[in-house]
């Protein structure tokens with residue numbers, strides 16, 4: 001990397017430590033370039049500007065990661081400008097995303113075929129990513145290099161969605177970090193970040209069991225302090241046990257999921273079903289039994305509200321409530337969880353998930369959010 005070799009000179013050391021990555025709030029949308037004068041120097045410099053804060057989309061969406069640059073002197077051969085995008089995880093692991101050198105471009109890994117340079121004009125290093133996945137969430141580094149110099153900026157890609165606590169049929173506090181990652185994946189989700197859990201706490205999530213987060217820390221959100229959950233005198237907040245041993249220690253998980261390319265519904269049937277019958281009933285309806293993450297996404301994003309307990313894929317019994325009412329599990333909205341009964345019990349209905357078959361139906365679905373079945377007037 002350019003920077004390593006140039007660290008030896010005073011100028012480059014200066015460049016390395018000066019705050020030349022600058023942000024330019026309102027100018028991003030207008031596409032204007034605010035000239036940020038950083039250093040008086042005749043070796044020239046590349047200056048990279050990225051949007052402060054974050055850009056927000058959802059699973060399946062399209063997003064631009066904004067990044068602009070200019071360089072002095074301005075007559076640098078454009079074929080010698082290198083643009084490089086890298087994803088940076090909380091654990092400071094770097095994943096190649098995209099690189100362009102002059103007209104040559106290359107996307108890496110899961111970004112192949114769905115990422116391109118925006119190319120609105122000189123100095124534009126922004127990239128457009130299509131069909132955003134849960135894994136795309138995170139922090140991206142935009143680095144621009146010419147022969148002499150190098151600068152970088154960061155863009156945070158945020159997703160709309162929902163955080164949910166999860167524990168498996170085997171019970172509470174049974175998951176090490178890797179198993180927590182796996183159960184979230186099985187429920188159509190990923191381990192939540194601290195920022196996502198914090199946002200969920202602001203929106204009212206109160207959960208008295210500690211769960212793994214994506215960065216390897218273990219935390220839990222409390223809005224109503226009580227003695228069973230830490231101490232009553234402690235202020236509300238996200239309680240943090242810190243980074244725990246990823247193989248040896250066991251907790252629950254906090255998972256995150258985002259928009260669905262499909263619809264969750266309660267299957268209407270005459271009689272109650274046991275678990276194997278529930279799975280078959282969804283299959284016969286050209287669908288699959290819903291995963292926990294799908295039920296949460298439907299509740300949060302599609303406002304699915306149904307006061308009937310149903311099987312979901314992991315063998316738990318749940319139902320989603322948007323408009324709380326006394327007969328339906330208490331005063332707060334949420335997805336109710338009745339635990340993991342014997343799979344032979346014929347006591348419940350079933351929630352199914354049907355994937356959209358084409359892009360047009362995805363559009364149509366965004367426009368007609370599912371109305372709660374009962375009690376719409378209580379909005």
Ligand SMILES: *[C@@H]1O[C@H](CO)[C@@H](O)[C@H](O)[C@H]1NC(C)=O
Pocket residue numbers: 131132133
């Ligand atoms: C979008 O990505 C998902 C995987 O994340 C894939 O299953 C789906 O086919 C993709 N859709 C399109 C239109 O490429």
Ligand SMILES: *[C@@H]1O[C@H](CO)[C@@H](O)[C@H](O)[C@H]1NC(C)=O
Pocket residue numbers: 307325327328373374
């Ligand atoms: C919702 O409506 C159905 C019939 O319209 C009724 O059987 C059911 O009890 C209602 N549920 C609630 C929670 O009001």
